[in-house]
Amino acid sequence: MGEGDAGMSRTDSAEFVQLYSKIAQALAVSGVVGQSPDALLSIQWPGIVVTPHLDPDDPETKYMVSNLLNAALECNYVVTPKAGLVSDIYQLILNGKETPEIGLSPEQKAELAKAEGYLEVDGEPSPQLRDYVEYEAVFYAAQDLLFEARATEQNGGPLVPPEVIARYREARQAWDEHGHREEVETALATVKQLQAREPYVYWQQLADRFDTGTERLANGSAFQVVDSVPRYKDWFRDEQWTPFRFDPDDFANQPRSGGTGMRGCDGRCCCSVRSGDEVSPGRMPAWNRQSSILAARHVESGMDEAGPAASGAESPFFLSCSMKRISIVRPWMDSSVFSSRLWKWSAQSIGRGTVISTGGSVVGNEPATGVLPILPTTALLVKDVELILSSREAYDWILDKIEAGREVRYGPFSLNAYSEPSTRHLRMVPGASGVVSGSPQILGFISTLIGRCPHPDMTLPWPS
Template sequence: MKNWNTDFFEKLYAKLSVSLIENSRTHLFTMSNPGKFLPSGLNPGVKLEDAAILSSIVEQVPEFSWVEKQKGRKISEVYNSILNYKESPANTGTPERMAKLREAEMQYDRYIEEYQVHKYAYDAVQLEYLSAKATQENGGAKIPRTLMIKHEQTVNKWIARGRKNQVELSLAIIKEYQPLDAANFWKQAGEQFQNGQHTTNTGAVFQLTDFYPNYKYWFENSGWSAFSFDQQDLDQQRKSGLTGLTGDLDPSFGIFNLSNKQSDRNQQSFLKMEETAVKVECQLKQIHIERKWLKPLVLSSNAWRMDKNSAEPNLSLSSGADLEKGIVPVGEMTLLPVSAIICKNLKVNGRFADDVVQKINGEIERNELAVGFGPFAIADQRYGQNERVRGMVTNQVIEVTEEQIIGIICEILPKMPNPNPQLPWKK
């Protein structure tokens, strides 16, 4: 029997995903159920405790799933296992290759800052453009001509001012040759990891994660893109193949969710809605995750394997994915979070039954359970803080103005380890 609640949630995910992900072969959007209200009043540039709170938001290894789930290990723990227990081949870089590598590294360092500024500007416009494109394809309003021009101009600026082609050519050379200079490659990786480690005044050790834009800009009015999901989208939006490939929803699933996050186990229950016309409107912003302590080439290099005599000789991080063929990866770390999606000014118009509204408002008043509508939080504590945020729920509308994370964009990691048998490994 068709469950309207499941259908609504899956199609909302599908539109969000195509609005956020340009290439579904390399990236996956994992949606919250429900979201997390952002901590407020932090000063991460001065207080390490505040920096630790923000870093912890994206430190857990996610499961390979379209609905956000966590495997339990920290990304830094898994990555450090590679640094500590890997085995690398002897240096195989020729003088000619090493000279080409040094030249590429210099060009990369020279232009990477400009490249990232223009790439992030492109990503912001791309979110707005892809969302408008999805609306158009579902039979809604056409993409505004002004947005099409803006999109093209942003791409051209990234190419011209951001040195897109030069940086990506340099990166391709670095990716090919840097792991061949094994001693320097792993020395740099170890130093980066150590330099990213910090200790709070209470003695908590953490790896510092930076964000772009910086935390203080998350709450500003610039950089937001409008997003909507209405009955026409519900009727026309094609479901993502991921919703069946990477796990089905619980049979008891309802669009309203109640969870007790204070107990030892995060216990969750659902409330179903009767089928009704619902329109979701909100604003979205993409926050890029920057782990300066993690060397990305480690995760794509075929010039390492796990040492057979190490503490984790059989560590398999990812078996590799081919979603078009229905192959879902397994392993300790199949995804790497690269961006957080935050939402504000949520407004859901519809007809909500009296008993559901009374139940939801009763739980909000009790201040005990986290209350959500699909990926959106309605009432909960701010992440890492005791302050509680409460939205408004009536028979006609749900409104939540506060900023919250509603999902994470992840890079789909390749097979790891995947050592090249042609390299000079120890016998």
């Protein structure tokens, strides 16, 4: 038994914790000292199946993508939607803030204009910023590949291939040299520091951006367009996928992630946004039995049924998939508003007294609370989901449920097809009983914990 299962029995919940922990380590969001204390991985329960190759210019497609990426979440390692959307809370701030009576000096205005000009040309991202984003995506794909391989090696699997290490080093150097990393990050820091110190101009620009980022469906419903990098039309291209695996060695040896201590809603809520569900207040879909690593849901009744206890950890198995980061882009939002000390609620605001976030720490196991305790920054897309099982009981149970039209999941992975094992599968899991697979799906989100907000600097002059 390894470090990861100290004090844990081979239970379904332990199996999920180990699976979560390896995914978090591969994505460098394990919630341990040395990593960002503000980065949290929240796993979807189960994954939201995503339809590829829809028309990206169709308003309905834009709405689908925007709705998927706009949910406000609890500070929980299992995706737990809050009432409202990110855009709702942001709009509440736009409409209800009060700003200090301050301004920029001529020198500061010139410094800000220079930084803004470096990042934007005629209202569009500058070539330097485009390069930065492009090389950043390549770097994180290389880092995910390296960290997943390291976790596999540490858990008793194959050694990290030398080419994986070389690819990581090349990607890091390319981001520094060709992605204008230092220059872009310096300009971004300057804008963040100075822009809000010219309150009238700044907040008017934010209001204009929000209006520009709002579109309507044919029925007149308004929504804020949420984009991504890569854009939806490129989600399923071959670039920047990271192979991921989970097997009995990982179950036995994977160090536990600090993220599993983040349990907003008192740790009781394990609800998720499901494909076809609206993101609405209080939605609690039936996938709420976190103790069951294997389960099936009856579509009509909404009831879920736990599978055989010996689903994986008690017998040889092999789970594999490919993962890709989808960076969330909200063109109508400036996320620095949530960390700014240059606004507070006005006395007349309907938001007066509302706590956006109390602040918290993943490393310190301190969940943030509030109406928007975390801000999702990255969606985790997976494809080629495949689970090889040696347990005949588990495989037959899955087969029966799929044949009966049930929605089946293993941990967070939604499964909808099965097959007999091939020669390749039998080499990977000798004596395999069957193979279960899943469609492309959003498996979860990486979010940033929002610090104390609002947190106005009361040493500044305020109108009231």
